[in-house]
Amino acid sequence: MSMEIYYFSGTGNSLAVARDIAGKTNGKLISIASLMDKESIKTGADVIGMVFPIYYEPYGGVPLIVRRFIQKLENISSKYIFAICTYGSGSFKSLKFLDELIELQGGKLAAGFMVNMPNNMAGENINNAQKQQKMFNVWKENIDIICGYVKARKEGEFDLPNVLVGKAYFLIKLIVTPLIFLFKPITLRHLKKYSNSSGKSYEELLPLMDNSFYTSDECIGCGNCSRICPVRNIEIVEGRPEWLHHCEFCLACFHWCPEGAVKSSELKNTVRYHHPDVNISDMLEQINR
Ligand SMILES: Cc1cc2nc3c(=O)[nH]c(=O)nc-3n(C[C@H](O)[C@H](O)[C@H](O)COP(=O)(O)O)c2cc1C
Ligand code: SF4
Ligand code: SF4
Structure with missing residues (x-):
């Protein structure tokens, strides 16, 4: 199995996550930003990973650069594609939006994972060292599970525990998702x-x-x-x-x-x-x- 992991990151949360996954799976780490001069992106890998932060969830959460990157992807119909999105407070429909973008290129998002990380935009958890550490710990505890899914090419959508909101997050997500518009x-x-x-x-x-x-x-x-x-x-x-x-x-x-x-x-x-x-x-x- 050959794997490429494409990442975009502003403050390192998504880069740290992408690096951890690449380290455990022998995946090749590739920066999305470094490819943006290319007209099209053809990949020989069987497995494609995308790791990036969520920006403005009501507008789909997928950063504009990641959308442009996806539009450049060619011959992805037979690939196993997974995504890991890091977010600060809550994310609701971004994996669905991402799947729609990938489908427009003839592919399919097989598995998506949401990872709660310090919010680089709001003050709510980036100045709370304890919460930050807990987020990093939750991530570390789940790396092997995610790698297991990817290696077995399992399909599905998974939220790692949300440290900021706690157990109520899943209920909030259920209520907010259809209303996010x-x-x-x-x-x-x-x-x-x-x-x-x-x-x-x-x-x-x-x-x-x-x-x-x-x-x-x-x-x-x-x-x-x-x-x-x-x-x-x-x-x-x-x-x-x-x-x-x-x-x-x-x-x-x-x-x-x-x-x-x-x-x-x-x-x-x-x-x-x-x-x-x-x-x-x-x-x-x-x-x-
Ligand atoms: C422009 C912008 C918009 C964001 N919007 C959201 C959001 O809608 N929901 C959320 O939970 N986090 C949001 N965040 C927080 C980031 O998704 C989060 O901190 C992410 O882990 C940052 O990743 P990075 O360190 O790889 O850049 C936003 C951050 C930025 C910069
Ligand atoms: S993309 Fe915008 S926010 Fe990011 S480093 Fe460049 S100027 Fe700053
Ligand atoms: S704004 Fe900061 S990073 Fe930019 S040139 Fe000035 S000191 Fe350097």
Whole structure:
């Protein structure tokens, strides 16, 4: 069995998960961001894994870059495809949405796993060391189970325990899933506000979310934000970052700035975070830098 594991990550949660799976299955780890210049992606592997964070669940949760990646995939009809999505608070319909995207390319999502990790956007669990540790422990306890599913090519959808919400999560999920569309207008208003744009669709507004970023006087012009950006959306001009408006809003520039100088009007209460097992050079590899 040959396996390729494609990943996208802003603060390392999804990279750490992808690396753990690759380590246990002999899978080849491939960065999605590093492939985006290609017109199409053909793979000789029998098993394809995708690991990425959930962004804005009411709009399907799948990051725009991952959607573009899927559109480039060719001859995937006979592959066993699995996905692991990391999320911060709750995720409801993203695996279904992902399956629809894969089906448009002639494939099928055989197995999907949801993994609760520190929320790199909200303050709710990234400044609670105990909860963070519990999330990492839950993940470690479940790696072998997930690898077992993948190796046996079993099908299905699985939520690992949600540390933030606890046992009530499954009940909440049952109730919220059919109603998630009700959160769309709130999300759109939020995106319009912080992207400072009157764009009409999610796809138009998200790339403009970099309008929420600005720098403080702590900026030392080191250029890390520009190097770490997975979609080359930052240019350093006269020693300061300038955002180019094709953002994924992955928050890598915000969280990895060594001086905490990248600010966002949207993230007033968010403390800087990255997964403890991932360092800046791991992140730079995502875009071959
Ligand atoms: C733009 C954005 C939107 C997000 N939306 C959601 C969401 O709708 N639901 C959720 O549970 N977590 C959400 N999160 C949290 C991330 O999914 C979570 O922290 C993830 O593990 C980050 O992975 P990474 O470290 O690989 O980037 C969002 C994060 C970002 C940056
Ligand atoms: S990473 Fe931070 S300090 Fe370095 S150039 Fe970017 S904003 Fe300035
Ligand atoms: S500009 Fe910042 S938030 Fe936007 S894609 Fe680049 S690193 Fe991510």
